[in-house]
Amino acid sequence: MKKFFSSLLFVVAVGTASVTAQSTTMPQQQEKIEVSDAELTQFADVFQKMRMMNQEAQKEMMTVVQEKNFELQRFNEIHQANMDPNKEVETTDAEDKKYKAVVSQLEEMQPELQKKMQEVISESDLSMERYQQLAMALQSDASLQQRLQEIMKS
Template sequence: MLKSKKIAGLLFAFALTAGTAAVAQTPTTQQQQQTVDVDVSDAELSKFAKAYQGLRMMNQQVNQKMMKTVQDGGMDVQRFNEIHQASQDPNKEVEATDEELDQHATILTEIESMQGDFQKKMETTIKDQGLTVERYQKLAMALQSDQELQSRLQKMMQQG
């Protein structure tokens, strides 16, 4: 499953949920300096928690679908990731055959074509909880640096 998270970085889905993955982590000094001052009611935090859970489940489904797309395209997920990372980082090189490069390009095009549908579903998941995407993102940023807010969210998620 860890391999699939590398592919998920291509999608909005991962971008939205990645910020909230830091909920249980201690903020870095830079994060502490960039504290986002957000007043959050329990009701709004509950909406965020429900949206987050929905996005997490959706992210798992997206990861599985992307892995299947890679495998259906004739590549191993790990090999796809190696080629993809090298294509994104000018300091990273990977030996790949012309066939592998063609497979990678074809698979990447197919994965990118899914992005719009996933983005709409994610926005709907957030809006169905009564939040805007912008507010969800602001809360996710606040959670990265606000330990009290992290604690409230963790308690809320453990209860329900």
């Protein structure tokens, strides 16, 4: 769970982050699962709310980065290098200090964001575990993805 939300926090301006994209830090589910239309409709509803919440969180995170007089692209460059041991980036002492300050502030935001996401899921009939199962299944099941797209269109 912590990895899920940590990865969400560092999406800052890297692109549209969806909850299903964030679940890539969890092991991939190999077998197909049975999903009713009603359950998939609930997932779609929660997913839409999560996406809106995520967009708002990204704006807040971008504000944090900018308030520290950090260019978003440079912050992302440094962050990606910190997250990937195969990437290296040279930084100044000032950049290191700003980066640590931004990350610290973003981590402080994490519990509130996690709480809000859990509330959205708990307001549905889905459990957190089931929501995550569905998100993982959607990663590799093209027919389930198609069904979700159809539900989201209507």
